[in-house]
Structures are given as C-alpha cells and as structure tokens.
Amino acid sequence: MSTGSRRFNRRSFLQTTSAAAAVFTIVPRHVFGAEGQPAANDKLNIAGIGVGGQGEGDIQAVSSQNIVALCDVDSQRAAKSFERNPGAKKYTDFRKMLDEMDKQIDAVVIATPDHTHAVATIAAMKRGKHVYCEKPLAHSIYEVRQIQKVARECKVITQLGNQGHSSDSIRTFCEWIWAGTIGKVTEVHACCDAFKDVYCQVRNLSRRGEVHQVPATFDWDLWLGPVAQRAYNPMYAPWNWRGWLPFGTGALGDWICHVVDPVFWALDLGAPSRITAEVMNYDPVAQSEVYPEGAQITFEFAARGERGPVKLVWYDGNKTAPHPADLEADRNPPTVGAVVYGDKGTITYGSHGAGGVRLVPEAKMKDFKAPEQKLPRVPGHHQDWLNAIREGRPAGSNFEYGGALSELGLLGVIAIKFPGKSLEWDGAKMQFTNCEEANKMITPTFREGWSV
Ligand SMILES: NC(=O)c1ccc[n+]([C@@H]2O[C@H](COP(=O)([O-])OP(=O)(O)OC[C@H]3O[C@@H](n4cnc5c(N)ncnc54)[C@H](O)[C@@H]3O)[C@@H](O)[C@H]2O)c1
Structure with a gap:
C-alpha cells in the first residue's frame, strides 16, 4: 500500500x-x-x-x-x-x-x-x-x-x-493471454476449497431455534438491515454469515471476485448466457438457507469480439476440478485458483489477481519469453x-466492472437452487428466459424501510 x-x-x-x-x-x-x-x-x-x-x-x-x-x-x-x-x-x-x-x-x-x-x-x-x-x-x-x-x-x-x-500478476496474466501465449482460450476451471465448514452450515440448521441473549455491545436489528427478522444467534455473526444464504453468498460469492477476476478481465467475459449447477447432496429445504457442501457450476459465455465461446466451470467445497493434462502428474493444480485452457497451452494461477501465474508444464515455463508489459502497474487497490x-x-x-463480476456469483447462487437445469440468462434484460421460479430470486424481499 x-x-x-x-x-x-x-x-x-x-x-x-x-x-x-x-x-x-x-x-x-x-x-x-x-x-x-x-x-x-x-x-x-x-x-x-x-x-x-x-x-x-x-x-x-x-x-x-x-x-x-x-x-x-x-x-x-x-x-x-x-x-x-x-x-x-x-x-x-x-x-x-x-x-x-x-x-x-x-x-x-x-x-x-x-x-x-x-x-x-x-x-x-x-x-x-x-x-x-x-x-x-x-x-x-x-x-x-x-x-x-x-x-x-x-x-x-x-x-x-x-x-x-490491482496486482502486477493480474496484469501479467492479461498480457500473456492477449499475446496469444496459450492460443485461443476455450475453457477455464476455477476452484476454491477454503473454509468448507464455514460455507456449509447444514449441520447448524437445527440450531436456529436456540435462544440467545443479544450482547449489549451488538445491535442485531441493524445487523439484519433489509433481511427478515429472525432470532439472534452467535452462529451467524461475525464471519459465519457467509454460509447462510439470506446474508452471504457461500464459497462461490465469497471467492469468485478474487479467483475469476483475471479471466473476466483478460477475456472480457461479460454476462454468461447459460448457467448449470451440480450440487452435492442437494436438499431444497437446506439450500434455501445454507450453501451446499460442494457445487460445480458451469457458466457458458457466447463468442464476443475476437474471442470464441468460453466455458467456465467453478468447483467449490468437496467438488474438485480434474487434474490438467498438461500438468505433471506429481504436481498439484491450485486448490484456490484456476486452470486456463487454450488451444496452444495451459496456464495455472492462484487467487487474488492470478497470484503465482505459470505456464504448465514447468519445462514450457522455463523456455518462455514473457511478452512486453502493456498495462501500467498500480500502487495498490x-x-x-x-x-x-x-x-x-x-x-x-x-x-460497472466489479458489479458484472459479482453477478456471476449471484447467478451461480440462484443456479444451485435448480440443480441439473440449464438456466438461460439474458443479462441485458436481467431475466432468465426459461425459468420463472429463478426469476423470482433476482430481486430480494426487503424488510420495510430498507428497500433500495
Ligand atoms: N477482499 C477480501 O479479501 C475480503 C476478505 C474478507 C472479507 N471480505 C468482505 O468483507 C465484508 C465483511 O466480511 P467480514 O469477514 O469482515 O465479516 P465480519 O462479520 O467479520 O465483519 C463485518 C463487520 O461489519 C459490521 N457490521 C455488520 N452489519 C453492519 C451494519 N449494518 N452497519 C455497520 N456495521 C456493520 C460487523 O459488526 C463487523 O464489524 C464481506 O463483504 C466480505 O465478503 C473481503
């Protein structure tokens, strides 16, 4: 900083x-x-x-x-x-x-x-x-x-x-992609296996009926803000709210803005046209309240400008991405990060702005001559x-940029409520064209006095 x-x-x-x-x-x-x-x-x-x-x-x-x-x-x-x-x-x-x-x-x-x-x-x-x-x-x-x-x-x-x-590494990644280092990018596997116990609160659903005294130092009503009144419970705040869907957005919403940001920028992804979720141990009652123990969500992006269509597959919790063919068998792919597949090669990177960005396998990285820097570096976010x-x-x-990026996670959180169904999304009209039930989840119900 x-x-x-x-x-x-x-x-x-x-x-x-x-x-x-x-x-x-x-x-x-x-x-x-x-x-x-x-x-x-x-x-x-x-x-x-x-x-x-x-x-x-x-x-x-x-x-x-x-x-x-x-x-x-x-x-x-x-x-x-x-x-x-x-x-x-x-x-x-x-x-x-x-x-x-x-x-x-x-x-x-x-x-x-x-x-x-x-x-x-x-x-x-x-x-x-x-x-x-x-x-x-x-x-x-x-x-x-x-x-x-x-x-x-x-x-x-x-x-x-x-x-x-605002990192240097995200700029490095964009420059590699724009220089054609791995050719045309067709598929991205992004993942996050962090804080599994925090994101999956299924085990705590039965605790909602507990009675707890609100601490004198805490204003529960203001904490709830626009969300419907419910009994205070320290299992929500601080921090663990992220696994409870009325307040947070699960592993997906918490991490996608860090993990997918590099490809969102480099490939100018914009809004997806189709989203399909696979959910581990899906339970419709549980998933109206808490994030599941693992999700795999496929976002399909239509061709845009000079790039062709791109498929982005997100894995979290106990759902894991396949080992990339180009990566040495004895090396692990990132557990929080992404694998970017082009028709001429593969790049892996970690979280927060493509940290540790590398061409794989290592032999390719050793011979690689990085393209000229094009993007100005910035002094911190x-x-x-x-x-x-x-x-x-x-x-x-x-x-504008960060909102569109955030929307990916919010679309995924809707998709996990309809596992196995491909939701067709019209970003410009802000609507799903094949699922009225999903459309009802675009706008929340605001508690009186808190609408925006
Ligand atoms: N950029 C990052 O790397 C990063 C890391 C962690 C969290 N976050 C984000 O930061 C935000 C907070 O997450 P956290 O982990 O710090 O949560 P937290 O629960 O630990 O802290 C939230 C803070 O906000 C306060 N707060 C809650 N409601 C409030 C209100 N209505 N008015 C005023 N204060 C209120 C809480 O008392 C608490 O001090 C989330 O959006 C989270 O996604 C970002």
Whole structure:
C-alpha cells in the first residue's frame, strides 16, 4: 500500500487529466470545497461502515487520509478500529452517520456482510460520496443493478474490494493471454476449497431455534438491515454469515471476485448466457438457507469480439476440478485458483489477481519469453481508488466492472437452487428466459424501510 498522500491543488488536479472539461462533472467536493474554493488540505475525509473484520484492514489501508467517522453495529468487533482512530466520530447506524456528517464526509469504505452492501452503498452514493465496497458488490442481482444505476447518476468514483485487481500478476496474466501465449482460450476451471465448514452450515440448521441473549455491545436489528427478522444467534455473526444464504453468498460469492477476476478481465467475459449447477447432496429445504457442501457450476459465455465461446466451470467445497493434462502428474493444480485452457497451452494461477501465474508444464515455463508489459502497474487497490478520486477517472474495479463480476456469483447462487437445469440468462434484460421460479430470486424481499 502506498502511503504518500500526494500534494495537489486545483492546478495539479487539472494537469493530471487530459479532459478537464469532462472532469468538472465528477470533481470531488473536497477539492474545490462546497463553494467552489480549494479545500483547506489535500486529504479526503473518509468514513467507514463495518470496521471490524475485513473493514479493519480496509480502514488501515486508507489511513493516509482523514478518518472522520466510523460506524459499526458491534463495538466489540470494531474495537481495534475505534481505538486506532480516536479522532473519528463513532456510530452504530450508518444512516445517522451520513445524516449528521454529510458535510464532512467525502468518501466511504463499506465492509459489512454482503446483505447490507447495497443499502449502505446506495445511501452513501446518493449523498455524493465516493465508495469503496467489499466484494461481492451486493447480495442480489437487482441490488447490483441499482448500485450501478445510482453510481452512474451520482457520478461518484467507485471501487470493489477485489484487491487482486490491482496486482502486477493480474496484469501479467492479461498480457500473456492477449499475446496469444496459450492460443485461443476455450475453457477455464476455477476452484476454491477454503473454509468448507464455514460455507456449509447444514449441520447448524437445527440450531436456529436456540435462544440467545443479544450482547449489549451488538445491535442485531441493524445487523439484519433489509433481511427478515429472525432470532439472534452467535452462529451467524461475525464471519459465519457467509454460509447462510439470506446474508452471504457461500464459497462461490465469497471467492469468485478474487479467483475469476483475471479471466473476466483478460477475456472480457461479460454476462454468461447459460448457467448449470451440480450440487452435492442437494436438499431444497437446506439450500434455501445454507450453501451446499460442494457445487460445480458451469457458466457458458457466447463468442464476443475476437474471442470464441468460453466455458467456465467453478468447483467449490468437496467438488474438485480434474487434474490438467498438461500438468505433471506429481504436481498439484491450485486448490484456490484456476486452470486456463487454450488451444496452444495451459496456464495455472492462484487467487487474488492470478497470484503465482505459470505456464504448465514447468519445462514450457522455463523456455518462455514473457511478452512486453502493456498495462501500467498500480500502487495498490485502495490507493488506486484514492488516486482515481483525485484524478477524476474510474478506478480499476469500478462498480460497472466489479458489479458484472459479482453477478456471476449471484447467478451461480440462484443456479444451485435448480440443480441439473440449464438456466438461460439474458443479462441485458436481467431475466432468465426459461425459468420463472429463478426469476423470482433476482430481486430480494426487503424488510420495510430498507428497500433500495
Ligand atoms: N477482499 C477480501 O479479501 C475480503 C476478505 C474478507 C472479507 N471480505 C468482505 O468483507 C465484508 C465483511 O466480511 P467480514 O469477514 O469482515 O465479516 P465480519 O462479520 O467479520 O465483519 C463485518 C463487520 O461489519 C459490521 N457490521 C455488520 N452489519 C453492519 C451494519 N449494518 N452497519 C455497520 N456495521 C456493520 C460487523 O459488526 C463487523 O464489524 C464481506 O463483504 C466480505 O465478503 C473481503
């Protein structure tokens, strides 16, 4: 993470862009001040929503700026962030924070569980705040589209929290693919076998009736936000909510923005036209609440531009990808990562921006002369967002890109409810063309007062 807060003023701001006129529409308020005057200092005023867990690291990563407000529904979970930022005003309800500190806040970092991304992100953007939101962008496809619409209308600078997107390795991977290193890519196997016990909560379904006292330091009602009321249980929060489908998106939604990002970018995948899931030990009652113990989900992408059709097969939990033919028998393929098959070769990579990207077998890698670097490298994911705000340009994984990437996971979470059925998807119309039951899962039911 780059720490330097670049000195800049109105003049240097304009010099950084070749299209100054266009930039006036998205200039952040703090640069020119509310009355069009330069701001007193060059740092952004940042607020955090959900600052325990991953949010703690996200706030640290933007701590070169002024952290003016922090909001968390659990003062225990947020304790470290609260202590580290004594000058920040503390809140439990982000709506109150945005109301009271509207004039002071320039940008917001959001790292709540998936089911509250949309309400928090949209509330912040409607007030003109730039937003960094953790992945996946939202909990449902409808919410993703709403977020994208509001981001466009409010002309704010956005970044999804798939930090691998700002790595050197993802750029290396794109350059290899674009140089034709493995020829035409036809198939990708992506996988994640991490945290199996967290994603598969089938064993805990019977515990929903337990009675637990809500800790005095925790606001359960605000944690639920848009989701229907249910009894508090510490098995949901923190962290384990990701295996419970009313709140999280399972192994698929949690990892696809890290693992599939490189091929999504390099192959310009866009929306799939067909999604088919195979689910281990499928149980329709269980799967309305929890992610299964293993899923294999095939996404088919029609030909686009110069590339032909691509098949992406996702494996998680106890479903594992086949050993790639080009990989030596005594070497293991990635367990969190992908194998990319072209008509002239095979590439393997790990998670978070194609970490450890390699041609296989090793003999091919040894002889390989990498193509020239084409993509500029960036100084870190949070810094890319901060720089983008200053420069009035989209950040690398802005909500147009990051939203489309997140949708893949959300489509897969719908597909696991219809195992064995090929769902035909019309991304532009936001509808399945052959399954009315699946269409009902595109838009969630919001608890009163929480719709977006
Ligand atoms: N980019 C990454 O590598 C990465 C890694 C882990 C998690 N994440 C993402 O970060 C997000 C949070 O995950 P986590 O593992 O930190 O979860 P967590 O449950 O450990 O932490 C979430 C934090 O948000 C707070 N919170 C919950 N609802 C809130 C609300 N309505 N308002 C304010 N605060 C609220 C919680 O109290 C807690 O402090 C998820 O979207 C997850 O996918 C990203």
